[in-house]
Amino acid sequence: MNIHCPRCATPYEIGPDALLDVDGIVRCMRCGLVFDAVSGEPGDPAQRNRALRLDAHMEQRPQPAAPTDLPFDLPEDLPPLQATDDAGLDINDSLYTQRSRSKPWYTLIAIVLIALLGMQLAWQQRVVLLQHFPALEPLCRYLECRPSLVHKPDAFKVMQRDIRPATTDHDALTFSAVVRNTAQGPQRLPDIQLSLLDNNGSVLIRRRLMPSEYTYPPPPRDHLVAPGEVFTIELDFQDPGSIATGFAIDFL
Structure with a gap:
């Protein structure tokens, strides 16, 4: 006979003869409840001593689930699986991402390209670098650091010009x-x-001036004006009066 504990629902299987001997009164081995195995109702606690104590041999174990049928039919003539000579993936191959062996080469190429770009910029600005860092001058013994000088007076363009009364002399x-x-x-x-x-x-009035006469402080004799560089001209001269209405500047 199959019964269940009304409190903890533990299933049991008991023979009819064993129940007749105790008038159907049993006690659950799990929760200790005294109950009537026939009606399934809890019994009187006073019947605890005469109740049949259910043990592990009477407890019903859950049956293993039946194998689930496949959703498709397997052919009866399916050939058996054969072993392969290919090596299976080890744990490192299956769990970890392998590092790309080409990544160091990409890093090296990027560093070389950046270095070449820096060298190209330094070469284009070598005149400015030599002016600001004279310590680099010894390199010019081995490299043609000094670019070829040009003489193109027309390439000097006046960006801004002005004539005003001198601050130190009212007649200038x-x-x-x-x-x-x-x-x-x-x-x-x-x-x-x-x-x-x-x-x-x-x-x-026409006057020709050398660099030492129109710049202050006077520049070094070997001073070079780099491409795109700007310099300032400033000089004082005697005021010719109202007859002077314009001026012209020429580079020689």
């Missing part, structure tokens, strides 16, 4: 100009020719 004028070297190579500071003109465009 101050001429200032901002000039850029637009040539592809470095040039030495040019001589300049400043001309004051009247209403008819005739020259009233």
Whole structure:
């Protein structure tokens, strides 16, 4: 006879003769409840001593689940599986991502390209670097650090110019100009020719000046103006009066 404990639902299997001897009163081995095995109702606790104590031999064990049928039919003539000579993946191959062997080469190539780009920029700006870092000058014994000088006075372009009364002398004028070297190579500071003109465009005053006369402090004799570099011209001269209405500047 199959019964269940009304409290913990533990299943048991008991023979009818054993139940007749105790009038159907049993006690669960799991929770200790005294109950009537026939009706399934809890019994009187006073019947505990005469109740049949259910043990592990009477407990029903869960039966293993029946194998699930496959959702498809297997052919009866399916050949048996054969062993293969291919080696299976080990634990490192199956659990861990293998590092790419080409990654170090990519890193090395990137470093080389960055170094080449830096060298190219340094070579293009070598004149500026030599001016700011004179300690690099010994390298020019082995490398042609000094680019070929050009002499293109027309490549000097006046970006801004002005004539105003001098601050130190009321009878003088101050001429200032901002000039850029637009040539592809470095040039030495040019001589300049400043001309004051009247209403008819005739020259009233013309003066030729060397770099040491129009820049302060005077630059070194070997000073070079790099491509794109800007320098300032500033000089004082005697005021010619109202007859001077214009001026012209030429680079020589």
